[in-house]
Amino acid sequence: MRKLLLLLISSFWLFATDLTLEIVKEVNALPSVVIEDATVDVETLINRKLFNLLVGDLEVSAHFQVDHTRNLANFSDPVNYMKYKGKDFLIRYRLFYDDFNKLNLEGAIYNLKSGTKILVKRYRISDNDRFAFLAHHLIFDFNQVLGFNDVSFLKSFVIFSKYTAPKQADIVISDYTLTYQKTVVHGGLNLFPKWADKEHKRFYYTQIKDKPVLYLVDIYKGTRRKIIESEGMLVCSDVSDNGTKLLLTMAPNMQPDIYIFDLITGELQRVTFYPGIDVNGHFVENERKIIFVSDRLGYPTIFAKRIGSRAVQRVVYHGRNNSACSTFGDYVVYSSRETNNAFGPNTFNLYLVSTTSDYIRRLTANGVNIFPRFASDGETILYIKEYGRQSGLGLIRLKYNKSYLYPLSVGKIQSIDW
Amino acid sequence: MKRVLLCSLCLGVLVLSGCAKKSVEVETPSTPTTTQEAATPVNEGEGIQTIGQTQEQMSEEAKLQKMKMIEAEAKKIYFDFDKYNIRPDQVPNVDYDAKLFNLPDAKEFKIKVEGNCDEWGSDEYNYALGLKRAKSVKEALTIRGVDAGRMSIISYGESNPVCTEHTKECWAKNRRVEFELIP
Numbered sequence: 100m101r102k103l104l105l106l107l108i109s110s111f112w113l114f115a116t117d118l119t120l121e122i123v124k125e126v127n128a129l130p131s132v133v134i135e136d137a138t139v140d141v142e143t144l145i146n147r148k149l150f151n152l153l154v155g156d157l158e159v160s161a162h163f164q165v166d167h168t169r170n171l172a173n174f175s176d177p178v179n180y181m182k183y184k185g186k187d188f189l190i191r192y193r194l195f196y197d198d199f200n201k202l203n204l205e206g207a208i209y210n211l212k213s214g215t216k217i218l219v220k221r222y223r224i225s226d227n228d229r230f231a232f233l234a235h236h237l238i239f240d241f242n243q244v245l246g247f248n249d250v251s252f253l254k255s256f257v258i259f260s261k262y263t264a265p266k267q268a269d270i271v272i273s274d275y276t277l278t279y280q281k282t283v284v285h286g287g288l289n290l291f292p293k294w295a296d297k298e299h300k301r302f303y304y305t306q307i308k309d310k311p312v313l314y315l316v317d318i319y320k321g322t323r324r325k326i327i328e329s330e331g332m333l334v335c336s337d338v339s340d341n342g343t344k345l346l347l348t349m350a351p352n353m354q355p356d357i358y359i360f361d362l363i364t365g366e367l368q369r370v371t372f373y374p375g376i377d378v379n380g381h382f383v384e385n386e387r388k389i390i391f392v393s394d395r396l397g398y399p400t401i402f403a404k405r406i407g408s409r410a411v412q413r414v415v416y417h418g419r420n421n422s423a424c425s426t427f428g429d430y431v432v433y434s435s436r437e438t439n440n441a442f443g444p445n446t447f448n449l450y451l452v453s454t455t456s457d458y459i460r461r462l463t464a465n466g467v468n469i470f471p472r473f474a475s476d477g478e479t480i481l482y483i484k485e486y487g488r489q490s491g492l493g494l495i496r497l498k499y500n501k502s503y504l505y506p507l508s509v510g511k512i513q514s515i516d517w
Numbered sequence: 518m519k520r521v522l523l524c525s526l527c528l529g530v531l532v533l534s535g536c537a538k539k540s541v542e543v544e545t546p547s548t549p550t551t552t553q554e555a556a557t558p559v560n561e562g563e564g565i566q567t568i569g570q571t572q573e574q575m576s577e578e579a580k581l582q583k584m585k586m587i588e589a590e591a592k593k594i595y596f597d598f599d600k601y602n603i604r605p606d607q608v609p610n611v612d613y614d615a616k617l618f619n620l621p622d623a624k625e626f627k628i629k630v631e632g633n634c635d636e637w638g639s640d641e642y643n644y645a646l647g648l649k650r651a652k653s654v655k656e657a658l659t660i661r662g663v664d665a666g667r668m669s670i671i672s673y674g675e676s677n678p679v680c681t682e683h684t685k686e687c688w689a690k691n692r693r694v695e696f697e698l699i700p
Contacts, residue, residue, distance in 0.1 A: 262676060331670055331671060355648055514640040
């Protein structure tokens with residue numbers, strides 16, 4: 100009997116070991132990358148930051164196994180293949196200032212297995228504060244050359260509103276790691292920034308003075324245009340694919356409801372008619388339907404509605420407070436409060452659901468995970484994670500089942516868009 | 518011609534001699550009279566204005582002070598977590614505010630009803646929650662006789678905390694409606 104039991108335990112152990120082996124195998128399947136720094140005459144701080152950004156970008160792309168060692172080399176030296184035996188790719192880079200005192204990044208990427216140079220490119224930036232984008236561009240191009248999935252989110256601007264004092268909030272543009280930050284709207288209460296186009300050249304935001312007013316800002320022309328105003332509250336929650344229709348939360352009669360505003364005709368169409376709270380409208384299913392947050396059940400949760408119809412359909416059947424969502428195609432990501440403690444720490448997890456099937460997937464396991472936003476590729480989700488008194492900017496790569504966290508030191512974020 | 522001149526001279530001598538006799542009889546005044554000079558105008562300082570408040574300004578300031586006093590006097594209305602209905606324990610505060618805003622001194626002012634929230638809740642939902650709280654209070658004040666036309670509502674979401682600690686007492690203080698008077 101004892102022998103039988105021992106055999107049984109051994110066989111369980113064997114299966115467990117197999118499972119571990121399988122994971123290790125999967126990790127090893129990713130191509131390995133090493134980085135060589137050939138910078139000579141640029142401040143150490145910028146160079147160190149750039150090296151870390153390159154490592155971070157490679158990690159977040161989820162296509163590589165990254166060696167975090169900062170190897171030194173001369174840019175024109177031949178590659179030391181012996182040193183990097185077993186590795187697949189080498190990124191050699193150097194930072195330098197050109198004759199116009201502009202920062203340049205020269206990158207050369209080698210395939211160590213075939214001994215070929217697969218990319219040689221020089222990047223130049225006019226404003227040295229934006230050096231983070233040098234790293235983002237190099238890693239984006241590296242992924243492109245190898246034919247991997249689109250990682251253009253690396254180069255995307257993030258826009259967010261942060262509180263600076265009571266009734267004061269600024270709007271800031273940054274790269275996805277928040278290394279580069281530029282305040283674009285300052286003074287007063289400036290909230291809910293939302294990109295107006297895929298190119299991230301213009302954005303909408305709400306300014307609250309006596310009344311909330313929605314403005315459209317062109318960041319390259321430096322212009323601002325008033326779009327609409329409303330009593331009580333006004334938020335641009337989503338923009339249609341062609342940029343001509345806005346989903347707004349407005350309260351012209353003191354009642355927060357969702358409206359569609361046609362920018363061409365100026366027509367305002369009310370979509371929801373519930374006397375409670377309806378907010379956070381997002382287009383889904385080719386803009387025939389909207390997903391929104393409502394307190395119809397006595398607590399906020401996610402609903403769907405076909406535009407023009409009266410019927411409302413519940414989308415999420417769990418959680419006691421599902422008060423934020425974002426959509427891409429037919430998918431909805433939302434933040435759900437898993438615990439019901441009104442006066443203490445709560446857990447907010449992110450979930451991914453489909454509006455056309457029963458698909459549901461939990462994306463986070465602990466902490467307070469809020470403000471989920473899809474990137475334009477639909478495969479990456481940006482969110483804010485709060486743990487204790489600190490907060491971080493999180494990234495989830497859906498296809499690769501990986502998540503990353505960057506420490507946030509920008510104060511309290513009001514709203515974010517990507 | 519010579520005869521005319523001679524006659525005139527004699528007449529003059531006669532007149533002068535007569536006048537000299539008279540002047541002896543005239544009393545000399547006790548204080549000699551002096552010629553009065555024209556007053557020199559003093560222009561320095563002409564046009565200097567007194568720095569002070571006009572009646573209009575003084576009444577504006579008094580109005581502002583009165584407004585601030587009423588604002589400070591008004592009671593804040595507190596709410597439960599995630600709720601926008603007025604709690605039974607807050608009804609006396611609403612009654613008090615209604616009476617205060619209906620006083621003759623307060624009636625000249627408009628009232629901005631401001632809804633606020635704690636730090637929990639999402640970006641948009643929190644602003645809507647603040648708005649619903651402000652709406653509840655406006656409706657309650659209207660029922661108690663405060664003219665609805667005097668009141669406007671706005672939500673500041675979680676942007677206007679009175680307490681920034683991460684404690685339940687602090688969150689409870691932030692879930693409130695307060696008032697700003699407008700001239």
